[in-house]
Amino acid sequence: MPYEPPTHTVERSLRATTGAKVIAGVDEVGRGAWAGPVTVCAAITGLRRPPAGLTDSKLLTLKRRTELEVELRAWVTSYALGHASPEEIDTLGMTAALRLAAVRALETLPVRPEAVILDGKHDYLGTPWRVRTVIKGDQSCVAVAAASVLAKVQRDKMMAELGVDHADFGFADNAGYPSPVHKAALAERGPTPHHRLSWAYLDALPQWRHLKKVRSWVDGSAPEIEGQLGFDF
Missing domain, CATH: 1.10.10 (Arc Repressor Mutant, subunit A)
Structure with missing residues (x-):
């Protein structure tokens, strides 16, 4: 199915409105899995033309996604992955685990981003990061699309290794x-x-x-309910 390629529109807007020059696109994979970590990739791409066919990893075939991941590792200015383990997800809940994984990725980059483009509508990063959320950013924004592919392919490899x-x-x-x-x-x-x-x-x-582990309520707030999809045998 044809799709519009991602652009640098959001990056250019952030540069114009905030003065930020180092901007990272951030996307996650593994949020809805029952096993394995949740993985977040932070990618810095600059304003260069991206590899042909770049888009949200979910829209790509396995073959093309794997090929594109190799191209992206050589093309991006820099990228880093962060993970939160199943134990951390069980202890913290998914929102806090996502933040933990994202911070690990961002702080591993060789240069600290001045702004972050986060896929989705919910800012799970918060202060001190300067964040702009973009719904379907993995389809519309070059840096987020790159992060989407890098995160997906590399987490899939991790899960295959765990499956041995x-x-x-x-x-x-x-x-x-x-x-x-x-x-x-x-x-x-x-x-x-x-x-x-x-x-x-x-x-x-x-x-x-x-x-089954049950998380304690923190500060009077109810714990998140994870894994809503049941067995439905």
């Missing part, structure tokens, strides 16, 4: 997201050390429900 010792779960194919193979393995074998144990999928597994 847990072949029944199909992590190389499902990247820790719910799938028939993943659900069947969970029902038979229970969660691996790479699973998020505070999520609702465990409610549908009576034999493993005792492993």
Whole structure:
């Protein structure tokens, strides 16, 4: 399906309105997975013409996404990945885990960005970062699209490596997201050390429900409810 290529419109706007010259695009992958980390990529691209075909990683075929990731690693000015582990997700909740992963990525960059373009409508970074959120930024903004592809391909590789010792779960194919193979393995074998144990999928597994972790309320606020997608056998 044809799609409009991403542009530097947001970057140019930020430069004009804030004076920022070093701008990072930020995107995440793994938010809805049942296993594995949530991964955030921060990419600095400048205003150069991007590789042909760049767009949101979800719109690309596996073959093209893999090829493009190689091109992007050589093309971007710099990029860095940050991860929050399943244990950190269980302890902190997804919003705080996303912030943790994003800060890890941003602080690993060789130059601290003066502004950040964050995919989506919710600013999970907050102060002291200067953030502009962009809905579907991974389709419209060059730096965010680059971050989208880099994050997706590299997290998928991580999940394939984790799956070597847990072949029944199909992590190389499902990247820790719910799938028939993943659900069947969970029902038979229970969660691996790479699973998020505070999520609702465990409610549908009576034999493993005792492993579920419940986060404490913090400052009087109710904990987030993660893993809303149940088994639906």
